[in-house]
Amino acid sequence: MRARVPAWRGLYAILDLPHAGGLEPAAALAGLLGVMEIGPEKAPTIVQLRAKHADAAERGRLARELAPMVRAAGALLIVDDDVEAAMAAADGVHLGQEDMAERTGDRPWTEWLAELRRAAPPGFLIGLSTHTRAQVEHAAGLDVDYIGFGPILRTRSKLAQEPAVGFEELETVCTVSPHPVVAIGGLGAEEALRCARAGAAGAAMIGALVGATEAEVRARATTLATALRHAIDALGQPPSR
Ligand SMILES: Cc1ncc(COP(=O)(O)OP(=O)(O)O)c(N)n1
Ligand SMILES: Cc1nc(C(=O)O)sc1CCOP(=O)(O)O
Ligand SMILES: [Mg+2]
Numbered sequence: 732m733r734a735r736v737p738a739w740r741g742l743y744a745i746l747d748l749p750h751a752g753g754l755e756p757a758a759a760l761a762g763l764l765g766v767m768e769i770g771p772e773k774a775p776t777i778v779q780l781r782a783k784h785a786d787a788a789e790r791g792r793l794a795r796e797l798a799p800m801v802r803a804a805g806a807l808l809i810v811d812d813d814v815e816a817a818m819a820a821a822d823g824v825h826l827g828q829e830d831m832a833e834r835t836g837d838r839p840w841t842e843w844l845a846e847l848r849r850a851a852p853p854g855f856l857i858g859l860s861t862h863t864r865a866q867v868e869h870a871a872g873l874d875v876d877y878i879g880f881g882p883i884l885r886t887r888s889k890l891a892q893e894p895a896v897g898f899e900e901l902e903t904v905c906t907v908s909p910h911p912v913v914a915i916g917g918l919g920a921e922e923a924l925r926c927a928r929a930g931a932a933g934a935a936m937i938g939a940l941v942g943a944t945e946a947e948v949r950a951r952a953t954t955l956a957t958a959l960r961h962a963i964d965a966l967g968q969p970p971s972r
Contacts, residue, residue, distance in 0.1 A: 736966075739777050739806075739933070740933060742923075743936070745937045746778055748785065756796070757800065758945045760797055762945040762947070763778060763949075764778070765952055775952060776933075777808075778797075779811055780793060780794055783811075791820065794810050794813075807823060808821040809858060817855075822856055824857060826857070827860040841873060844873055856876045858879060859877075861878045862882075862896065867907065876910065877912070877932065879915050882915060883915065883917055885917050887917075905929055911932035913934070918934050918935070920958065931963075932963065933959075936955070939955065
């Protein structure tokens with residue numbers, strides 16, 4: 732089985748704050764979105780706000796500030812970790828295995844996710860990190876919209892990382908997962924294209940999108956987004972929504 736291809740296929744840009752290139756959040760985001768060159772194939776289709784060092788109030792403020800820019804570009808804003816900030820201002824949330832364990836405690840994940848679905852607006856996206864085949868198989872029974880799978884290669888952007896899974900395992904996971912797969916971890920342009928050819932719906936990146944100026948970020952994001960969309964569409968499966 733191959734998962735359906737979502738409309739948001741392509742570049743999944745992670746805006747990791749504080750920005751490693753020293754840019755303010757809005758400038759880094761403007762670069763990612765390629766403001767002057769927006770077209771469905773030239774910009775990331777998803778931007779994730781990942782602000783691990785911000786407190787809840789600051790994360791909420793950032794999500795409210797950035798959401799209109801992301802939406803004006805025709806993309807979706809996902810907030811990492813923070814369900815409350817995501818529900819208040821964004822189009823979805825991304826949760827890791829540890830986030831889920833903390834949130835659910837002794838409760839079944841299915842039950843907690845059903846509650847989240849009921850509370851969330853229609854179309855709200857829920858993403859879940861997976862790092863092993865067992866986690867992918869567990870996720871298959873969960874009401875999530877996509878899984879992150881990685882790290883594909885070792886990453887410099889996350890200290891506490893799981894062992895690298897590699898491209899062959901990604902290809903298998905893309906075949907067995909009913910959910911669209913977003914590949915993550917250690918990806919540059921070449922690696923992202925390999926992920927697309929392995930069947931990933933998206934390639935998520937932090938480091939490959941960092942630049943010291945807005946123009947530099949824009950050049951990186953535009954090139955990557957365009958190449959990825961072409962590679963994914965070349966597989967020939969029409970997007971489902
Ligand atoms: C698309 C995507 N995939 C995986 C992750 C990692 O989430 P998590 O394991 O919760 O780690 P943190 O990013 O929260 O440190 C992600 N953020 N996005
Ligand atoms: C945030 C994150 N999660 C990962 C996972 O394996 O779940 S890897 C990762 C870091 C991705 O950054 P870069 O593109 O710079 O390697
Ligand atoms: Mg997390």
